[in-house]
Each structure stands twice: as C-alpha cells, then as structure tokens.
Amino acid sequence: MQYVDEFRDPELITRASEEIRRLADPKRHYRIMEVCGGHTHAIYRFGLKDILPSNIELIHGPGCPVCVLPMGRIDDGLAIAKAPNTIFAAFGDMMRVPGAHGSPLEHKARGTDVRIVYSPADALELARKYPEKEVIFFAIGFETTAPSTALTLMSAKAEGIHNFSVFCNHVTIVPAIRAILDSPDMRLDGFIGPGHVSTVIGCRPYEWIARNEGKPVVTSGFEPLDLLQSIVMLLRQMQAGEAKVENQYKRVVPWEGNRAALKAMAEVFELRPYFEWRGLGFISQSALRLREKYAAWDAELRYSVPETRVTDPKAAQCGEVLKGVLKPAQCKLFGKECTPEHPIGALMVSSEGSCAAYYNYEYRKSLVTRISSVA
Amino acid sequence: MAHGAGGKASRRLVEGLFAPLLYPGSQEPLNDAAHLEVGGTRIAFTADSFVVKPLRFPGGSIGELAINGTMNDLAVSGAKGVAITVTFVLEEGLAASVLEAEVRAMSKALKKAGAVIAGGDTKVVERGKADGMYITTAGIGTPLPGIKVDARSVRPGDKILLSGPIGDHGITILLARGDLDFEADLCSDTRSVLPLVEALAAECGPGIRWMRDPTRGGVATALNELARDSGLGIELLEEEIPMHDAVRGACELLGLDPLHIANEGQFLAIVSSEYADIALNALQQTAGGEEARMIGQVQVEPANAVLVTTRYGGSRIVDMLVGDPLPRIC
Numbered sequence: 257m258q259y260v261d262e263f264r265d266p267e268l269i270t271r272a273s274e275e276i277r278r279l280a281d282p283k284r285h286y287r288i289m290e291v292c293g294g295h296t297h298a299i300y301r302f303g304l305k306d307i308l309p310s311n312i313e314l315i316h317g318p319g320c321p322v323c324v325l326p327m328g329r330i331d332d333g334l335a336i337a338k339a340p341n342t343i344f345a346a347f348g349d350m351m352r353v354p355g356a357h358g359s360p361l362e363h364k365a366r367g368t369d370v371r372i373v374y375s376p377a378d379a380l381e382l383a384r385k386y387p388e389k390e391v392i393f394f395a396i397g398f399e400t401t402a403p404s405t406a407l408t409l410m411s412a413k414a415e416g417i418h419n420f421s422v423f424c425n426h427v428t429i430v431p432a433i434r435a436i437l438d439s440p441d442m443r444l445d446g447f448i449g450p451g452h453v454s455t456v457i458g459c460r461p462y463e464w465i466a467r468n469e470g471k472p473v474v475t476s477g478f479e480p481l482d483l484l485q486s487i488v489m490l491l492r493q494m495q496a497g498e499a500k501v502e503n504q505y506k507r508v509v510p511w512e513g514n515r516a517a518l519k520a521m522a523e524v525f526e527l528r529p530y531f532e533w534r535g536l537g538f539i540s541q542s543a544l545r546l547r548e549k550y551a552a553w554d555a556e557l558r559y560s561v562p563e564t565r566v567t568d569p570k571a572a573q574c575g576e577v578l579k580g581v582l583k584p585a586q587c588k589l590f591g592k593e594c595t596p597e598h599p600i601g602a603l604m605v606s607s608e609g610s611c612a613a614y615y616n617y618e619y620r621k622s623l624v625t626r627i628s629s630v631a
Numbered sequence: 632m633a634h635g636a637g638g639k640a641s642r643r644l645v646e647g648l649f650a651p652l653l654y655p656g657s658q659e660p661l662n663d664a665a666h667l668e669v670g671g672t673r674i675a676f677t678a679d680s681f682v683v684k685p686l687r688f689p690g691g692s693i694g695e696l697a698i699n700g701t702m703n704d705l706a707v708s709g710a711k712g713v714a715i716t717v718t719f720v721l722e723e724g725l726a727a728s729v730l731e732a733e734v735r736a737m738s739k740a741l742k743k744a745g746a747v748i749a750g751g752d753t754k755v756v757e758r759g760k761a762d763g764m765y766i767t768t769a770g771i772g773t774p775l776p777g778i779k780v781d782a783r784s785v786r787p788g789d790k791i792l793l794s795g796p797i798g799d800h801g802i803t804i805l806l807a808r809g810d811l812d813f814e815a816d817l818c819s820d821t822r823s824v825l826p827l828v829e830a831l832a833a834e835c836g837p838g839i840r841w842m843r844d845p846t847r848g849g850v851a852t853a854l855n856e857l858a859r860d861s862g863l864g865i866e867l868l869e870e871e872i873p874m875h876d877a878v879r880g881a882c883e884l885l886g887l888d889p890l891h892i893a894n895e896g897q898f899l900a901i902v903s904s905e906y907a908d909i910a911l912n913a914l915q916q917t918a919g920g921e922e923a924r925m926i927g928q929v930q931v932e933p934a935n936a937v938l939v940t941t942r943y944g945g946s947r948i949v950d951m952l953v954g955d956p957l958p959r960i961c
Contacts, residue, residue, distance in 0.1 A: 257880055269943045297886075303945020348957035361632065361954070375957060471715055479945060597639060597953050607886070607959065617947040 264477030293320030293608030300617035315580030316610030331356035431542035458513030535574030572601035638952030664708035675710030690818030694733030710772035777836030782860035801892035822896035838906025886959030
C-alpha cells in the first residue's frame with residue numbers, strides 16, 4: 257500500500273534505529289512524550305520499544321480523546337438519549353466506555369437506540385432518514401474530528417434539519433500539553449507532536465513549547481519509520497542543544513494547518529471557559545462549545561442535561577500516568593480491578609489509551625519476562 | 632452482544648455457565664465438534680447458528696454459510712460431514728424469493744460437500760423480531776482415519792499453518808452493511824475447507840495435532856484459546872500472515888486488528904515440526920490452498936499467550952477479542 261509500505265520497510269527501520277543508537281548519549285536518559293494516542297498504539301503495535309535503546313523512554317501523553325472525557329459527560333449524553341424517539345449516535349470508540357450507569361452498548365442492551373457512526377455526517381444522514389426521530393450526535397475528539405462536526409452542523413443549518421443536535425465534547429490539544437508542562441513533577445526532554453491534530457492546526461501552535469519551555473517538538477506520522485525518524489530528529493536537536501518545532505509528517509501536515517478546516521471550526525465553535533478532563537482536572541479554555549448561532553443544534557441547550565459529575569476512583573492514578581510520572585503498570589489498580597474489559601481509569605478505556613495499549617500489547621509479555629528472570 | 636462475538640465474553644459465558652451446568656465434570660477443551668461413541672461407532676457432532684446481516688454479501692449468503700460453516704466445524708475436528716439438520720427462523724414478511732434463493736444456495740453447498748439434509752424445522756416470528764432469517768444447524772460426521780485433534784497434544788516446536796488470507800469475510804460483511812462509505816474489491820472466503828483438511832490428513836495425518844476455523848474473534852481468539860488449552864505459547868511471524876491488500880487497507884483505516892477479524896473458509900492447523908513442510912506443501916498443492924503459509928510456531932513461553940514478532944524484530948502480545956471489533960476515531 258502506497259504511503260504505508262514504504263514507512264514499514266524493515267531495512268529503513270533498521271537504519272533509523274541504528275541512527276538512534278548512534279545519536280543517543282549512553283550516559284543520558286531521554287524522556288520523550290508522544291502526545292497522541294495513535295502514536296502510543298503504533299509504538300506498541302509495531303513493537304517499537306523493543307528496537308529502541310533502553311535509555312530512550314517513551315512517555316504516553318494525553319492525546320486520546322476517549323480517555324480524557326469525564327465519565328459524567330457520558331452519563332449526561334446517555335441520559336438525554338433516553339427520551340422517546342431518540343437516536344444516540346457515536347463513534348465506535350465510545351461504545352464500550354463506561355459511564356457511572358453503564359456504557360453506550362449497555363444502554364443499547366437496555367433499550368436506548370444507540371447507533372455506531374463513522375462520521376458526524378453519518379449521524380446527520382440518520383436524521384434525514386428518520387425525520388420523526390431526534391438524533392443526538394455525541395461529538396468527541398481533538399481538532400482532528402472537530403472540523404467534520406463543524407461542517408456537519410453547517411450542513412444541518414443550511415438544509416434546515418432540526419431533528420439533529422450535537423452534544424459537544426470536542427477538546428483542544430495545546431491546553432492539555434500546557435497543563436502537563438505546568439505540572440511540578442514533570443520531567444520531559446521533548447515531544448513527538450500529534451500528527452492527526454496537526455493536519456488541522458499545523459505546527460505553529462507548538463512553537464511556544466520550544467521557545468518558552470526549551471523542549472523540542474517533532475510532529476510525527478504514525479508508521480514505524482515516521483516515529484523512528486521523529487526520534488532521530490529530536491535527538492539531533494538535543495545533541496545540538498536546540499529546541500525548535502520540526503515537521504516530520506510533511507506529506508500530510510501543512511505548517512500553517514488546514515485553513516478550510518480551521519475556518520469551519522471558527523464558524524461553529526467557541527472556546528468554553530473551562531472543561532473537566534479525566535485524569536487532569538479542570539483546564540481553562542481547553543474545550544469547544546457551539547456558538548450561539550448554532551444554539552438550535554446544541555443538545556446541551558435543547559435538552560435538560562443533568563450535569564453529572566463522577567469523580568474517578570481515588571485509587572486510579574490516571575493523572576500521574578498521563579503526566580508520565582507513573583508507568584501504567586505502576587498504578588495500584590492496573591491489571592487487577594482495572595482491565596480493558598472492566599476499565600476503571602481513563603487510560604484503560606480506549607484502545608489508544610496508554611494503559612489499554614500497555615495491557616493489550618505488553619503486560620503479559622512483561623509478566624512472562626519477570627517470571628523468567630525470577631526463575 | 633459481546634457474549635455472542637466469539638471473544639473473551641463468549642468464552643466466559645460457556646465456561647462460567649453452560650459448561651458447569653450442562654457438561655459438569657468435563658476437563659475436555661472446548662472444540663468445534665464433539666467426537667462421541669454411539670453404539671460402538673464413532674461420530675462427530677456439532678451445532679451452529681447463523682445470524683449474518685445482510686443475508687447476501689459478495690461471495691456468499693446466509694444459506695451457503697450455514698452449510699459450509701457446519702461442515703467446516705466438523706472438518707477441523709477431523710471429520711467429514713455426512714448429514715445436517717436445518718432450522719429456519721423466518722421473519723414475517725420475508726419475501727418468498729429470498730427464502731428460495733437461500734434454499735437453492737444451501738442445496739448447492741450440500742451437493743458440493745457430499746452431505747444430506749437429515750431433517751429440519753421452520754418457525755416464523757413477528758415482523759421486527761429477526762433480521763429476515765436466522766438459520767440453526769446441527770451436523771453429524773464420520774471421523775477421518777488417522778487424525779486426532781486435541782489441544783493437549785500440542786508440543787513446543789510444532790508449527791502453525793494457515794490455509795489462506797485472513798479477514799476477507801469479516802471485512803466483506805462490514806462493507807456489505809453499507810455503513811462505511813468506501814468500497815473494496817473483496818469477497819467473503821466462505822467455502823468448505825474439507826478438501827484441504829482431507830489433503831492434509833492424507834499426507835500427514837499423524838502429524839496433525841490441532842485444527843480450528845478462526846471464525847468470530849479471528850485468528851487471535853482461536854490461537855489464544857489454543858494457548859490456554861495447551862498451556863503453551865504461540866509465536867506468530869507477522870510478515871508470514873497472508874492477507875489481501877483490501878483487508879489490510881480497511882483495517883488500517885478503521886483501526887482494526889486483522890487478527891481479530893472473522894473468517895469463514897480458512898483454518899489453522901498445528902502440525903508437528905517433522906511434518907510441517909509436507910503439510911504446507913499438501914495445502915499449497917490443493918486447489919484453494921495456494922496461499923497457505925506457515926505463520927509461526929508453538930513454544931514454551933509466553934505460556935498461555937500469543938506473541939507476534941513484527942517485521943522489525945519487535946514483539947507484542949495479541950489478546951483475544953473483547954466484544955465486537957469497533958473502529959477507532961482517528
């Protein structure tokens with residue numbers, strides 16, 4: 257497959273990993289955060305940790321939109337979807353995410369009309385298909401998915417489709433990175449910048465990280481070679497004592513971002529004063545809501561939202577894992593009470609969450625290694 | 632729904648409720664078909680239900696699937712299907728032409744399999760209570776001589792064979808449902824695997840330790856079950872696993888693991904190492920087995936787990952499917 261196979265070429269990958277070994281100072285420990293959940297998933301899926309030197313530690317960041325969504329928002333969305341003649345439409349990722357009263361799939365089993373959609377446009381199509389029903393689209397995601405929600409709302413408005421509304425949970429990546437950098441226990445050397453988000457916002461919004469915090473950022477693609485090349489670029493900067501933003505994912509990410517997508521977002525959304533993130537708490541100006549001119553399609557205004565607040569179990573140490581202070585397996589609940597089948601903490605929820613990725617791809621392997629070494 | 636998806640929840644339901652109450656005291660691993668002795672004669676016996684939506688899809692239909700799926704469960708247990716019962720649950724309002732088409736498809740598949748219908752039943756339920764038609768089957772077969780399929784006889788060093796490319800059926804169904812706005816040149820792999828199993832049995836019967844058709848839950852779930860039942864580890868070589876580009880592309884796009892995607896007309900076989908090359912050759916020389924590959928081996932560690940070695944020498948654990956495969960946002 258074009259644009260995939262060439263980034264999985266074993267020879268090029270071997271060359272890149274040799275370059276990493278050459279560049280990495282053996283006396284130094286490097287802590288690099290991959291911001292995006294897609295990167296976390298790819299790192300485990302391709303077994304990249306096994307081919308990196310042990311002094312390069314990859315820290316999994318906050319870039320999984322499903323993981324960082326507070327449980328109460330899921331409960332709120334499902335509560336309003338209980339109204340008769342209502343269809344609750346959401347992405348596949350959301351279906352197993354538990355609210356305090358069950359996941360969308362469990363609500364479906366109890367009779368709520370829950371549908372998996374592959375895009376917001378598919379949810380609007382449901383509204384066209386079932387004019388007698390109310391369709392609520394549970395919008396989630398960073399700037400990656402927000403433009404398609406915006407364009408869908410623009411279509412709904414243009415066509416005058418009024419049996420459609422959006423329960424907006426879109427969040428923005430930069431405040432989350434800022435919250436992590438502001439954390440006093442943070443010790444990071446650089447960032448693998450989020451590739452998908454950057455296709456929309458470009459690379460410029462990360463320049464303050466390099467300028468003010470002195471940390472290099474390399475926006476990266478999702479194939480093994482992309483990630484290894486990004487690490488090479490970060491190490492080169494560190495070796496030269498530089499901190500700047502670089503774009504490894506040039507084939508997809510324009511430096512200035514996607515103007516059309518940004519324009520659509522600006523037309524439909526405005527920043528919320530504050531929003532709660534699972535594991536990170538309240539972060540100001542970190543999420544989007546619908547502008548007043550789209551109030552007619554805003555589920556939060558059209559329905560009586562219970563505004564449920566569910567605090568994560570105290571024992572779940574999601575915040576520390578998100579900030580890279582703890583490794584997934586160091587959390588007290590990991591692999592015991594909290595598993596992908598019964599997620600308790602935020603990061604075990606989606607397949608892209610660092611705990612779920614670690615559990616699915618590494619956990620049992622590490623147990624086996626531990627048992628062998630003990631023996 | 633997860634309890635019917637063939638993954639962890641299905642296994643838990645069977646092991647936690649069905650087996651203790653309906654099959655108390657048994658230590659037998661869960662197989663696709665039971666081998667019983669009835670009046671001094673050994674028979675293989677299996678049952679299955681088919682609830683596929685849509686009823687017809689590129690490469691097959693529910694009727695054909697019902698026959699081939701039942702015959703395949705018998706085949707991978709080491710038996711040739713001889714007779715089958717069919718129960719139809721029909722939804723009120725189902726077009727007679729749809730039913731007739733499915734019966735014709737079943738008739739054709741039966742003839743090909745060399746089996747007969749031994750009986751059946753028909754029920755009609757109210758409109759909205761079924762997706763057009765459900766089919767439930769039971770199948771009886773005679774054991775193929777010289778084969779004993781049992782996870783407990785699997786040994787470290789045994790090789791893992793796969794009869795052909797994975798994921799065709801699952802991705803075809805996903806696309807045929809029309810929820811996704813893209814097309815791929817892909818057909819379900821629904822077919823009888825009996826000719827391939829017979830070829831394998833003829834060439835290396837004593838070398839065959841275990842077989843399974845990786846239907847719901849895919850190759851990952853079937854091999855995880857083997858790992859658990861044998862107490863051994865499975866090492867897969869990622870680059871050896873055959874897969875069509877369309878399946879790979881769809882899985883990349885949707886964030887699905889092809890090892891979790893359902894298959895219909897493929898099977899996995901564990902063969903002792905001395906028979907491995909002969910077995911692979913036997914499959915590749917048989918019509919429909921040209922794309923068969925040796926995809927890994929059994930080893931002591933990681934015990935009870937499946938490990939994939941990537942093309943770059945990295946490795947990852949592959950777990951059983953949890954619920955249905957769900958696509959990712961990005």
